[in-house]
Amino acid sequence: MTGKDHMPDGDFLGKEEAVFLKLDQISFSYSGKKSAVLSGVSLSFSRKGITAIIGPNGCGKTTLTKLMVGILSPIDGAITLEGRSLQEYTLAQIGRRIGYVFQNPNHQLFCSTVAEEIGFGLTSRGEEPEAIRERVDFFLDYFDLLSYRDQFPLHLSYGEKQRLAIAAVLAGAPGFLILDEPTVGLDAYRKKLLLNQLYKVAAMGGGMVIVSHDRDLVEQAAGRIITLENGRVKQDSGWKGENGHAS
Amino acid sequence: MRLDPRTKLIMVLCVTTLAVIYNTAEALLLLLAATIGLLLLFGIDLKQVIIGLKPYFFLLLVLFWAQCIFTPGGEVLLAIGPVRLLGTRGLLLGTSVVLRLLVVIAAAVILTTSNSRDFITGLVQWKVPYEIAFMVSVTISFLPVFRDELVNVVTAVQLRGVELKQVPWGKKIYLFRHLFFPVVYGAILKAQQLSVAMEARGFRAYPRRTYLRQLYLTRWDYGLMLACPGLTLLMIGLYKANLG
Numbered sequence: 001m002t003g004k005d006h007m008p009d010g011d012f013l014g015k016e017e018a019v020f021l022k023l024d025q026i027s028f029s030y031s032g033k034k035s036a037v038l039s040g041v042s043l044s045f046s047r048k049g050i051t052a053i054i055g056p057n058g059c060g061k062t063t064l065t066k067l068m069v070g071i072l073s074p075i076d077g078a079i080t081l082e083g084r085s086l087q088e089y090t091l092a093q094i095g096r097r098i099g100y101v102f103q104n105p106n107h108q109l110f111c112s113t114v115a116e117e118i119g120f121g122l123t124s125r126g127e128e129p130e131a132i133r134e135r136v137d138f139f140l141d142y143f144d145l146l147s148y149r150d151q152f153p154l155h156l157s158y159g160e161k162q163r164l165a166i167a168a169v170l171a172g173a174p175g176f177l178i179l180d181e182p183t184v185g186l187d188a189y190r191k192k193l194l195l196n197q198l199y200k201v202a203a204m205g206g207g208m209v210i211v212s213h214d215r216d217l218v219e220q221a222a223g224r225i226i227t228l229e230n231g232r233v234k235q236d237s238g239w240k241g242e243n244g245h246a247s
Numbered sequence: 248m249r250l251d252p253r254t255k256l257i258m259v260l261c262v263t264t265l266a267v268i269y270n271t272a273e274a275l276l277l278l279l280a281a282t283i284g285l286l287l288l289f290g291i292d293l294k295q296v297i298i299g300l301k302p303y304f305f306l307l308l309v310l311f312w313a314q315c316i317f318t319p320g321g322e323v324l325l326a327i328g329p330v331r332l333l334g335t336r337g338l339l340l341g342t343s344v345v346l347r348l349l350v351v352i353a354a355a356v357i358l359t360t361s362n363s364r365d366f367i368t369g370l371v372q373w374k375v376p377y378e379i380a381f382m383v384s385v386t387i388s389f390l391p392v393f394r395d396e397l398v399n400v401v402t403a404v405q406l407r408g409v410e411l412k413q414v415p416w417g418k419k420i421y422l423f424r425h426l427f428f429p430v431v432y433g434a435i436l437k438a439q440q441l442s443v444a445m446e447a448r449g450f451r452a453y454p455r456r457t458y459l460r461q462l463y464l465t466r467w468d469y470g471l472m473l474a475c476p477g478l479t480l481l482m483i484g485l486y487k488a489n490l491g
Binding site: 031071091092094107109110111112121154168172 | 402403407410429
């Protein structure tokens, strides 16, 4: 199974697929900086398939993902989520729709134990303790974190933190995922495990965007590849069928 | 106006000294207004400061209520049966505590307008032992780290679906453990990593060091360094005279 097995039918964004997240002529620059990080970026994403965003360092990939989840606000242009302006949503409402894995796992781990970290989203949603425990156990086992169950997350190695950050987001079963450099710090075996889990999410009808420099991951998993350069979309391969990503 | 970091340090010392000595809400409010005026003079974006302080507002509110509830004396303003919830003295003391903290935080923001290395250079030029100058500099450079860490944690908690504004008061305490624990512990870890990284590059607090860059005090610096402590003493004198 590969990411391409879960691509929307039809060409770019699929005629049958409803637009989940839409960026319309987005521009952004950080305060105090004259040059824009992103300018005139227009993209649409449905809740199916794996999209990869690639590009050299500093081209605006992470900034783009932060705009997509409302951490940053564009200085120009509009972002809509399920047809409504992203500004109408609180971060928590966005978080329930989009799971976001930060580029640096240290920025998103805040609980006192590994198990608590994975179950945090489920607990705050008021899910049954038994269901939470079951799901936490599954992800601890799946991401090889069982022996760290009661450890303090910030004491883990970088790769372990990365796995934990991904597990904590996946445990919430969001319908759409944005993963910023998810394979940094993962060995080949763990990378394969992550990919399998992402395929499962895609098979269950969840769309996702992966920002990555990992050529293997992109070529293996992505059904659509967007190339950013100097804050602009240089190329968007669109969904082109079984072998159709960027040529 | 580009001031020497030592001038800024003295200004902040003067403001915080006044904040500690002033004990009335009126005096502290005036001091806060003056400190905000200083921030504007330094070209600091107040909006950004307020956004940065947002996560601390709850803590300030808790401090305020703690003072209101546990300070005896004064006229009772709110009570449930025999239990006094709010008195005039508690209200004034709570307001004073919050204002004092705001003054100290606002004054500390002034220090972030200079490079932390300049503080070391400046203090060493004043013959302050390098160890102490370095400690001051590290403390100052950690202020934005604390702020950024807190912003990250608040964002991460919300992105896991938690509406911070709608969390009931009882659960807020539990949630704040999540907000502050990783920030404080993360800062300790960062400090440890910093010390290892520095020692790995051969850092030692040798008494004799050389500096490429030298700081020079301008007339403005000399003027402010004399005026600020003088003004502070005058304000303390006036305040004590008013109280007496």
